[in-house]
């Protein structure tokens with residue numbers, strides 16, 4: 001896009017969101033359209049792919065801070081094991097005008113035990129994800145962007161396994177699809193894949209681990 005076109009685009013988005021009281025109903029906005037990136041920052045010039053999006057068309061209650069934690073628990077994840085945090089927060093720029101912001105949450109596979117499972121995951125390794133929300137005034141979709149990876153153990157400094165970005169994404173999606181319940185809420189989840197948001201390969205990707213460039217968009221509907 002030409003700079004003037006981009007500016008006009010940004011201004012039109014801005015005035016739309018300033019005028020409307022309600023968030024616009026869209027799945028998500030491509031962060032790259034307004035200066036963001038579908039790769040987060042690990043602080044070393046590289047990053048992890050934002051390889052799963054929870055669509056802005058999901059039930060609003062599933063997209064709140066407590067809503068995403070309950071949904072994560074329904075599909076087999078929990079908040080991090082106390083005291084075994086795996087390192088500094090990562091940042092992402094979702095092109096919504098908020099710039100590079102710290103991850104909102106980090107959740108880990110809990111091995112079917114919400115109380116102690118994430119501690120096990122922290123020690124033996126497994127699947128985990130970080131979450132950001134696209135809610136700045138330039139792209140207020142309300143969608144959640146997830147960086148998912150399957151990693152080695154705490155002792156191995158939590159680096160992803162070979163192919164750990166694609167495998168992590170696919171395992172999370174498999175666990176999420178269909179009907180799942182937790183905390184008295186029942187969710188129905190459908191998925192579709194989007195290509196073209198992230199270039200396939202290892203360029204710019206942390207640990208030099210190649211990924212296939214596929215982003216899976218989940219739409220989560222609360223059905224009971």
Ligand SMILES: *[C@@H]1O[C@H](CO)[C@@H](O)[C@H](O)[C@H]1NC(C)=O
Pocket residue numbers: 104132133135136
């Ligand atoms: C946008 O989301 C962030 C967390 O990602 C939150 O801290 C902030 O309050 C939200 N902003 C609005 C306007 O809801």
Ligand SMILES: *[C@@H]1O[C@H](CO)[C@@H](O)[C@H](O)[C@H]1NC(C)=O
Pocket residue numbers: 170191192193214216
């Ligand atoms: C998305 O792509 C992955 C990787 O190719 C594949 O395993 C998965 O089945 C696809 N999911 C859908 C919903 O097409």
